[in-house]
Amino acid sequence: MNADRLISFRAVSVDFDNRTALDDVSVLLDQKRIAVIGSNGSGKSTFARLLNGLASASRGEVRVHGIDPVRQGRLLRRRVGFIFSNPDSQIVMPTVAEDIAFTLRGRGLSRTEVDERVSRMIDTYGLSGHEDSPAHSLSGGQKQLLAMSSVLVGEPELIVADEPTALLDAANTRRISNHLLDHMPQQLVLVTHDLRLARRCDVVLWFDQGRLFRQGDPHTVIADYERNHA
Numbered sequence: 001m002n003a004d005r006l007i008s009f010r011a012v013s014v015d016f017d018n019r020t021a022l023d024d025v026s027v028l029l030d031q032k033r034i035a036v037i038g039s040n041g042s043g044k045s046t047f048a049r050l051l052n053g054l055a056s057a058s059r060g061e062v063r064v065h066g067i068d069p070v071r072q073g074r075l076l077r078r079r080v081g082f083i084f085s086n087p088d089s090q091i092v093m094p095t096v097a098e099d100i101a102f103t104l105r106g107r108g109l110s111r112t113e114v115d116e117r118v119s120r121m122i123d124t125y126g127l128s129g130h131e132d133s134p135a136h137s138l139s140g141g142q143k144q145l146l147a148m149s150s151v152l153v154g155e156p157e158l159i160v161a162d163e164p165t166a167l168l169d170a171a172n173t174r175r176i177s178n179h180l181l182d183h184m185p186q187q188l189v190l191v192t193h194d195l196r197l198a199r200r201c202d203v204v205l206w207f208d209q210g211r212l213f214r215q216g217d218p219h220t221v222i223a224d225y226e227r228n229h230a
């Protein structure tokens with residue numbers, strides 16, 4: 001096991017009122033690209049949200065790269081970047097450049113260094129010419145590119161992406177997924193209904209009614225999943 005990339009769940013359950021969203025999940029993961037699949041309401045997002053402390057375990061223990069996401073929230077938020085399907089929920093500043101720079105606040109970087117990192121992101125994610133544009137004037141796909149830039153500029157060790165391509169057209173889906181799956185050095189947890197994307201990962205977790213039903217080689221697990229959901 002690669003300790004630098006270790007994600008561990010020990011008998012983790014999450015209850016909401018009288019509903020169990022995640023039921024006694026135990027898993028050890030150190031793969032670079034981890035896909036999470038399952039029907040609507042099966043617990044995928046709850047699993048993802050445990051990784052950065054947006055949800056907390058009712059029972060059991062979660063560790064992400066040795067960190068307790070709830071108790072060591074500040075430390076974890078620097079190390080784990082979260083990309084949602086709806087970028088509007090994570091764009092916080094009025095303009096493109098300001099939003100990307102916001103992530104770097106409080107890190108003791110010089111103005112020049114912040115500007116350089118922001119420009120690099122703007123170039124990489126095809127947002128050149130939009131530096132001073134109001135974020136709300138961007139298209140849905142451009143907003144997703146901005147949301148990703150704002151997360152990745154902080155150089156997190158782990159990216160958790162919950163349906164990051166749900167609102168994108170085919171060209172932007174290709175662009176974002178190629179970047180996440182093939183070009184990023186970071187570990188990735190990708191929650192997706194798109195089995196083509198899941199197949200490109202190193203391991204697949206299949207959730208069913210809050211339980212981790214199957215995990216393993218993408219081709220084997222997805223073939224079973226397709227047979228079950230035909």
Ligand SMILES: Nc1ncnc2c1ncn2[C@@H]1O[C@H](COP(=O)(O)OP(=O)(O)OP(=O)(O)O)[C@@H](O)[C@H]1O
Nearest residue numbers: 016019020021038039040041042043044045046047
């Ligand atoms: N904040 C919450 N309060 C109450 N119930 C919740 C909350 N979050 C999730 N749940 C419930 O927990 C269960 C699992 O939800 P979750 O969002 O993890 O599923 P999912 O697999 O991500 O679904 P989808 O594919 O539809 O996004 C569902 O029954 C959902 O209604």
